[in-house]
Amino acid sequence: MEPMNVFYRIFHEDLHPLTNQKTKTEYLDYFKSNNTSTLTIEGYDRQQLKYYYYEQLLIDVLKQIKRDLHQKMFLFSEGNNNIGKVIQTYQIFLLNYTKIIEENYLSQQDTSSIFQISEEKSDTDIFKVIYKTLNNILVYLEQTFVKHIDLTLDIPYQQRLWFVSKYRDDAKNLQQKIDKLDLSEIVKKSICKPLLQIEKNELSGFTYESRAYYTTFIKVFDHLLKSESSPCEEKVYAVLISLNYNTFKIFFFITTIIKGKVKSCHNTKEKLQVYHEYIKKIKTTTVTSPYKRNPRLPSLKEQLLLWINEEVDFYDKKLEFEESKSFKPSNKKLIKISVPEVSLLTKLLYDTKLVEGPKTELFTFLSGTFSTPKAKIISPESLSNNYYSISESSKRSVKKMLKTMLLRLDQMEGEL
Template identity: 45%
Template sequence: MTKYESKRNNFIRLFYVRDGIKHKSSMEPMDIFYQILHEDLNPLTSQTTQKFNSPNSKNQKPNHELTKEENNSEKTERYTFYENLLSDTLKKVKRDIHNKVFQCIDDPISINSIIQNHQILLLNYCKVIEQNYLPDDKNEKYQISEDKSITDIFKLIYQTLDAILNYLEISFPKYLEPSLEIPYQRRLWYVHQKKERCRLLIAMLNALDIPLQLTEIICDPLNKIIDNDLSGFTYQKKEYYSVYIKVLFKLLSKDTIVVEDVYAVLISLEFNTFKIFFYLRDEYISKKIKRTYGAQKKINILHQFLKEIKTTTVTSSTKYNPNFPSLKEQLLIWIREEINALQRTMESSSPASVKEKITGYSQNTKKVLKLSVSEISLITRLLYEQGMLEGSKKTFFEFLSSTYITHKTKVISPESLSNRYYSIPDSTKISVKKILRGMLLKLDTIQSET
């Protein structure tokens, strides 16, 4: 009996026999991975510090005295031990999970907890192996070398953990936590399925007459799939990438494409990277604003952008970066801030504002007219039509706006005065007639005094 056979037998006895009575241990099958990574079953510590209960263990030579052939034999023996142990463990864990779920078949919340707790634990164990025991090129997780080294054993452990994650996805998909990573096997299969379509999309994008910088931003997720550079590839990201590829292919298959179509698709897909936000802000919106003269014209253009983005429907249920703000919302916020800034600039440079700066005149010093806005407009019209006022009506409306308020209207805009200038309700005509009669009566009183 070899020392690895002896070790396996001892492990089986510990697992099934306690206090001299044969029965299945209460130890969870998943606990074996804890022992492998942290206790006596660790491939690194167990081989150098622990004696196995083999009849020949006392007479064994130290490792440095073993021949090359003996070393190779021991490596193979050790690898086979873990291979058998992990194969048996995989079966036990699957059966254990199945039994636990079956016991909670009428309690979806408990099933959620079971599946997601296993997800978290398995992914944490995978990270421990990746960070501490695997080489830098982690794309070789499924490549076992001929010499069956310690690294190969840790790859075998990783593969077993990944196989359990794969089992969870196949057997209990609706109970998985979507913000957690998908199994490595499933990731490799996803890359294999999508790689050629991604290459085709990149070729189609390069053939378009759009800026190179924009092409590089759009191609970034496609290149990540081709290179299998998908660190932290969660179920959410998998869903997003699939929709991204599908919608992009549909767009690029059109006979004619304008760059605005591309922008609209990226916004609707919530492709919320910092690069695309700054690109749309600086290369698309700001450049058009800078080529326009006059604050009001710039505001008008910004309002057009505001309308375009607001009417772009978000079709994706997830975002490219789930923890980042929405691309659509960030663009809307930025445009509104630009509009407000331009409006403040216009107000500070208007004649009324200059007057405020020179004389200290402000909103608080405006005079109250005991008239409605409609009545002010009608009286202004009468003054113009009687030849008592001349010049620009717009300028006079601005003067009234900056000088007066009413009890009901704290800000009389020139536009509201202009709109009511010709559109006069009958009620306003009646009230103004009453005012004029009152003025005539007052005039008669004044005349009688003299």
């Protein structure tokens, strides 16, 4: 029989601790059948025997499950690569059973004292033993099949306790250092929140990814504050971007800083320059954490770049509107050809050596002097782009234009 079926019987059938109707004699017979000496337990009452029955049963089940998984691993290694699915199925069932116990049979205080068993050997103690066994199997899965476990699922309770024990002091020390930084109180509280969760062991929904993220978070901030006791605000925010600390509060505070710098600018061009500087800073910030503070949201880097690009689009359009508003048609001459045709004629002048000098100066001159029926404002960039990328339609139209000019030249000779 599949050893995991014991847990099905415990939660759904005859082995449920609250409905188990075995007598004292049946418990003693069980121990005898397992070659367990009954000399020391015959004096126990039914409840105590019930507890030791479950304890022994679960010790045997744990051994069987470990042996069964070990054998399956070698079967899979002979060509079947579904071991990952099997391990993750075990994870899901085991975590589901631990959640059932947490929500229905153990109080928060009982869970925090999971390794303490009372002298009465109560039903609560039995559920503690079941809970510990489920956790022991989860720990075994992590230690033996680490490459196959689902990292988005919760880590075992024992592993969580070990993590808290290992990093609690570091979390306390970092909170004290962060509290002294010259940052907004709300920002400091946001940064300290995961550290406070570690200190108080309030790590609900603590997955393998969460553990990896918190470990990196502590190491990075510990290194930062050891190398710089008072890093500037922008340095802290750069670290948060690199850590994928994608909370809404941090996003809003960074965007508020950028808005403040933009607000102090005198014109739209200066504002655009500030935004482009931040785009460069953010793009060149290396992300050091493979996981995110909030797995359900885009990374902080993505959020910021998306927001800045939207702002850049807005100010680009605003600049275009301002330039078109300040444009005076009387200052420019209308030339009844297209921008690509102007660029092609300019290229012909350069290629035939009729014009020399920097092309950018000529593009700027043409932009400030002429307009076309379709473009009241000819940008130097569009002239440059069309200069180096000539379409066949532009060639045909310019040929036709030059032929018309030659024909007109012949007519002029006749007139002379």
